């Protein structure tokens with residue numbers, strides 16, 4: 001863990017891969033407010049970069065066009081960087097399912113490029129952004145993100161205290177993220193169409209975007225080599241989410257059950273049983289330390305390890321469940337829901 005006692009943001013340059021996404025934008029505003037010297041945005045889409053450049057008009061923001069799949073383009077943005085937040089990813093479940101090698105290229109090979117480039121450039125700390133879908137993965141998005149974590153830890157394992165600190169975070173569904181269920185429900189309500197729910201008892205961890213930024217910051221401040229951090233989060237069922245939306249929007253639209261989609265689980269886990277056994281409770285957060293066993297055959301084949309039999313996964317069925325009122329309050333705390341309700345002339349509190 002690098003020493004943060006003399007940490008001065010005014011001396012630090014941060015690189016955010018995938019920096020024009022929802023996470024990147026929120027993180028950029030946060031870092032600017034904290035007085036960071038320079039923030040570099042690395043991404044593929046020139047239009048999104050142009051939009052951000054014009055809207056933010058901020059000299060401390062620097063833009064780099066590139067693709068994490070291309071090591072040279074990553075190297076071109078890495079020189080002189082102190083911290084990296086690696087958010088670039090293919091994260092849509094269906095697109096990864098049908099083009100799994102594209103997910104391999106970006107999520108695994110691309111992440112390896114970012115990490116190796118950061119280590120070569122003596123970056124102080126890299127935080128890699130992951131997902132709950134990497135725990136017991138069933139779809140290509142989760143599988144490639146699970147391998148990404150393994151790549152991060154394999155590099156961390158060979159590094160020492162004075163090298164780059166590598167850590168990962170995992171989080172669940174970011175509320176109102178592009179293409180996700182909440183904006184879909186809003187559209188359905190506004191157009192007067194039925195709300196389509198897959199399965200009312202299916203559950204998901206619900207996380208506002210601001211909490212994902214807080215988690216990444218927490219990881220940066222507390223990381224030891226190879227750690228994975230999660231933020232404790234409540235969950236809700238999709239039936240409850242739909243009910244909360246209908247009530248907030250005072251809608252009489254129907255709720256229609258359409259059935260589970262390709263590649264999805266009834267619930268998600270943020271940590272497996274084995275990980276829970278080596279986790280540290282840090283208040284709102286949990287640290288899962290790296291499994292430090294090496295490839296020592298005896299320990300893997302004949303000695304093993306004593307695990308406590310009590311433990312269980314940390315999943316969206318056994319975490320704290322939001323009540324209907326709490327779900328409505330959480331939705332009301334989102335700026336996007338506030339502006340949707342305002343546009344419709346509905347109460348925002």
Ligand SMILES: O=c1ccn([C@@H]2O[C@H](COP(=O)(O)OP(=O)(O)O[C@H]3O[C@H](CO)[C@H](O)[C@H](O)[C@H]3O)[C@@H](O)[C@H]2O)c(=O)[nH]1
Pocket residue numbers: 091092093131132133171172173174177179180181182184196197198199202203204238260261264
């Ligand atoms: O019409 C729909 C669509 C979805 N759902 C349900 O709503 C929940 C959330 O669905 P999302 O599509 O919002 O989220 P996913 O859990 O499938 O995946 C989300 O989280 C991933 C990260 O873990 C990726 O970021 C992905 O893009 C993002 O949509 C699921 O239980 C799903 O079954 C419905 O009830 N009705």
